[in-house]
Amino acid sequence: MASTILEMRGITKTFPGVKALSNVTLSVEEGEIHAIVGENGAGKSTLMKVLSGVYPTGTYDGTIVFRGQECQFAGIHDSERLGIVIIHQELALVPMLSIAENIFLGNEHASYGIIDWNANETRTRALLKKVGLDEDPKTLITNIGVGKQQLVEIAKALSKEVKLLILDEPTASLSEKDSQALLDLLLEFKRQGMTSILISHKLNEVSRVADHVTVIRDGQTIETMERKDVSEDRIITSMVGRSLDDRYPPREPKIGEVVLQVKDWSVYHPIHAERQVIKGIDLTVRKGEVVGIAGLMGAGRTEFAMSLFGRSWGRRITGSVTLDGKPVDVSTVGKAVEQGIAYVTEDRKTYGLNLIDHIKHNVSAANMKGVSKRGVIDDLRELSVANEYRAKTNIRAPSVYQLTGNLSGGNQQKVVLSKWLFADPEVLILDEPTRGIDVGAKYEIYTIIARLAAEGRAVLVISSEMPELLGITDRIYVMNEGRIVGEMATADASQEKIMRAIVRGEGKAA
Amino acid sequence: MSTETSPVPQSGVADDGQQRPRIAVSALATNLREYGLVLALIIIMLFFQFTTDGTLFKPLNLSNLVQQNSFIIVMALGMLLVIVAGHIDLSVGSVAGFIGALGANMMVTWQLGLLSNPLVASIVCLIVGAAIGAAQGYWIAYHRIPSFIVTLGGMLIFRGLCQAMLGGGLSVGPLPADFKELSSGFIPEVLGVWTLVPPTVNAAGKTIFGSGVQLQMTSVVLGLIGVAAYAWFGLSARRTRERHGYEAEPFALFAVKTIVISLLTLFLVYQFAIYKGLPIVLVVMGLLIGLFVFVTKRMVIGRRVYALGGNAKAAQLSGIKTERLTLYVFINMGVLSALGGLIIAARLGQAVPAAGLGSELDVIAAVFIGGASAMGGVGQVIATVVGGFIMGVMNNGMSIMGVNVDWQQVVKGLVLLGAVVFDVYNKNKS
Numbered sequence: 001m002a003s004t005i006l007e008m009r010g011i012t013k014t015f016p017g018v019k020a021l022s023n024v025t026l027s028v029e030e031g032e033i034h035a036i037v038g039e040n041g042a043g044k045s046t047l048m049k050v051l052s053g054v055y056p057t058g059t060y061d062g063t064i065v066f067r068g069q070e071c072q073f074a075g076i077h078d079s080e081r082l083g084i085v086i087i088h089q090e091l092a093l094v095p096m097l098s099i100a101e102n103i104f105l106g107n108e109h110a111s112y113g114i115i116d117w118n119a120n121e122t123r124t125r126a127l128l129k130k131v132g133l134d135e136d137p138k139t140l141i142t143n144i145g146v147g148k149q150q151l152v153e154i155a156k157a158l159s160k161e162v163k164l165l166i167l168d169e170p171t172a173s174l175s176e177k178d179s180q181a182l183l184d185l186l187l188e189f190k191r192q193g194m195t196s197i198l199i200s201h202k203l204n205e206v207s208r209v210a211d212h213v214t215v216i217r218d219g220q221t222i223e224t225m226e227r228k229d230v231s232e233d234r235i236i237t238s239m240v241g242r243s244l245d246d247r248y249p250p251r252e253p254k255i256g257e258v259v260l261q262v263k264d265w266s267v268y269h270p271i272h273a274e275r276q277v278i279k280g281i282d283l284t285v286r287k288g289e290v291v292g293i294a295g296l297m298g299a300g301r302t303e304f305a306m307s308l309f310g311r312s313w314g315r316r317i318t319g320s321v322t323l324d325g326k327p328v329d330v331s332t333v334g335k336a337v338e339q340g341i342a343y344v345t346e347d348r349k350t351y352g353l354n355l356i357d358h359i360k361h362n363v364s365a366a367n368m369k370g371v372s373k374r375g376v377i378d379d380l381r382e383l384s385v386a387n388e389y390r391a392k393t394n395i396r397a398p399s400v401y402q403l404t405g406n407l408s409g410g411n412q413q414k415v416v417l418s419k420w421l422f423a424d425p426e427v428l429i430l431d432e433p434t435r436g437i438d439v440g441a442k443y444e445i446y447t448i449i450a451r452l453a454a455e456g457r458a459v460l461v462i463s464s465e466m467p468e469l470l471g472i473t474d475r476i477y478v479m480n481e482g483r484i485v486g487e488m489a490t491a492d493a494s495q496e497k498i499m500r501a502i503v504r505g506e507g508k509a510a
Numbered sequence: 511m512s513t514e515t516s517p518v519p520q521s522g523v524a525d526d527g528q529q530r531p532r533i534a535v536s537a538l539a540t541n542l543r544e545y546g547l548v549l550a551l552i553i554i555m556l557f558f559q560f561t562t563d564g565t566l567f568k569p570l571n572l573s574n575l576v577q578q579n580s581f582i583i584v585m586a587l588g589m590l591l592v593i594v595a596g597h598i599d600l601s602v603g604s605v606a607g608f609i610g611a612l613g614a615n616m617m618v619t620w621q622l623g624l625l626s627n628p629l630v631a632s633i634v635c636l637i638v639g640a641a642i643g644a645a646q647g648y649w650i651a652y653h654r655i656p657s658f659i660v661t662l663g664g665m666l667i668f669r670g671l672c673q674a675m676l677g678g679g680l681s682v683g684p685l686p687a688d689f690k691e692l693s694s695g696f697i698p699e700v701l702g703v704w705t706l707v708p709p710t711v712n713a714a715g716k717t718i719f720g721s722g723v724q725l726q727m728t729s730v731v732l733g734l735i736g737v738a739a740y741a742w743f744g745l746s747a748r749r750t751r752e753r754h755g756y757e758a759e760p761f762a763l764f765a766v767k768t769i770v771i772s773l774l775t776l777f778l779v780y781q782f783a784i785y786k787g788l789p790i791v792l793v794v795m796g797l798l799i800g801l802f803v804f805v806t807k808r809m810v811i812g813r814r815v816y817a818l819g820g821n822a823k824a825a826q827l828s829g830i831k832t833e834r835l836t837l838y839v840f841i842n843m844g845v846l847s848a849l850g851g852l853i854i855a856a857r858l859g860q861a862v863p864a865a866g867l868g869s870e871l872d873v874i875a876a877v878f879i880g881g882a883s884a885m886g887g888v889g890q891v892i893a894t895v896v897g898g899f900i901m902g903v904m905n906n907g908m909s910i911m912g913v914n915v916d917w918q919q920v921v922k923g924l925v926l927l928g929a930v931v932f933d934v935y936n937k938n939k940s
Binding site for chain 2: 380419
């Protein structure tokens, strides 16, 4: 029996009006990988903030014992001194500084305030080797991909003599390959005796690397499972408090006439003017149909959708769009919305929400006409609309006056969806609608998508998760390098078929 | 997949028992800042009332206070929208000076016939202000030049033009008496004067100047109408909310707020009424404040400015024409700067090269004391007005106390810093 490195006992943390954590217990053994899973808003991040001292002693109840000592952290520095390092979901790197500068930021090798660059670089090289990153320490962060940035964050943690490494959703924005590499690295660290806590939504990753899995739901510890008992189904059941036989809601598609037809759509890059990003795409979506666009990152799917939606991306856009057989002008966002097209962005925080405003104002933002007369807003109408959509999409918030910045990812996504549902579009383009949200909320989003199709809308879903596309669509286009390289009915499709289409398409393009 | 598999909404469970107190607390919490600000203004007023031996609230001084600060508040209304939209305008003081010079030249120096008429000239000045705002806004909105730089340029350009137009350091005046009414006039008395306390008559049979109380009834009636309308609108809005089954703020809170504000207003109206009545510029300012409250709270265009400042990209992808909106915000600022310039000129009775010099800083300070965010997306009209009055009362009070101008600046700077520190502290705490 390995010794326990960390014990958190009876942790209770309340915010005004909300009990975020209630008597949570967590016990981590030395040298293991311990996964924490739970729905968004379940309290995982709060628990980690308690552990890392973001919420100092006294603001919560309960005790933390780390390596046999009871800890009272006044701030994040105290926990780091003991070797507890947390890597947040949003990376905390300075883009215009080099890898070496970032790794030793605030911790530079210096004497009398003068930095010894050679020492920094030598140590950086050693650290980069440890995490398997083959880059010059002088490379700027902005010039490396997000996967490599994650490795730099880990190298930075290693530079602090880490005893317990906490990773909050480390693979959320990584490609499959980078995710695998990251998990392999974690396993390697484990062999060297390091302890890690992994917070993740991706259950396949969790079941691959974790020795123990602790499930948190509604601010409470539900259970901790041993490796041998771990299965995706059991985790899901535990997470959502119900058995989830089916991860996708059933639907009976009633497919009608062609609604959206795009012909020969071409777009050039806004900065590199000679680069053609979208190369003559033809596509149709029918009434009541859910159509998916599969493809790898960088295939041009988002660029296609945004260029279609009021020319929000790209230059020298050519091609034709017809709705219900009539050519339409979608050259500005306003016109596109008026014609009945909505685009739900993949990046809700940057492009979807006003985070410093509340739910009510966000829901009405794309359809102010629906809540106003002659430019004057009807406050009550707006309130009832917001409440109606809060109920329809099951947004979990105490009231519609909650700031959207304080909502969990899944609820934020529901607010963005509500905003576009209220605009009452005929065609809905959903770009990665379930990115970074948990299983329970995903199911709710799928239910909304199914309902939209049942109402007779045409839905176009862009997703990098192939099981999701196979689960919710009727037809799938496969895109690669700016072209449609395959089209198949979902009934005949499989992950292998999609991958094959991508690979073949790659061959064609080259 | 029926009801038992769909997730239970967490918030719905505990709602009923907690809803009421929570709403009461949140209503207080969300408005705490505004109440706190009004309270701060009242404390500052009482402080100066005490230290100036009661001079602050003397009717004559109140009129002065309004006349000296109205242009700051008028321009702060425009600045609020600029700052909420995520920008800044450093040129407003120079634009005000330039417009003052332009107006004075039109009315006095250049013989332009009809265009020299004070009213016509003023309207032309406002249009020129709009054009200036459009010219600056164009670069900011459509070419994405940072507003700080564009308006810094504007600040130099229009101060220079102002001085050049006045022939280098001269002043142009005197301005027509009709025009001066804008700043120093009072609303005409149509209802007559009512003697509340008859003036004391001395032995020689003459009344003693300043004794007795005579009320300018037009002002009193306007004040009463205003207060009644305020209370009635508040009540009817509450009733509508309740009729539709929505929670309003607790009645006690609402009643206290309404009564305090009404009493304060009536007290000020009374002070004006026993002097010469309500200053015209106060009425102009009041109407503008009302308009801007309405625009920011109830109109689509106002809401869009907040959306633009909160997240410009999201606003654009919601179909808002962000460039055009930014342009409008700067045109509005230009018009209000021009009005500010006219008010300054009318108060001084002439155009001077230093008119409005440095006032952009007072204007910006008023907006930030009022709690607007430098990042955009946050800020309220009433809070800005209160912020402007806090600056104004301090200016006025310290001048009466005989505090040196140098030290006045130090104090104002500290108050600005203190207000923003208080805000940030509050935000972090919650």
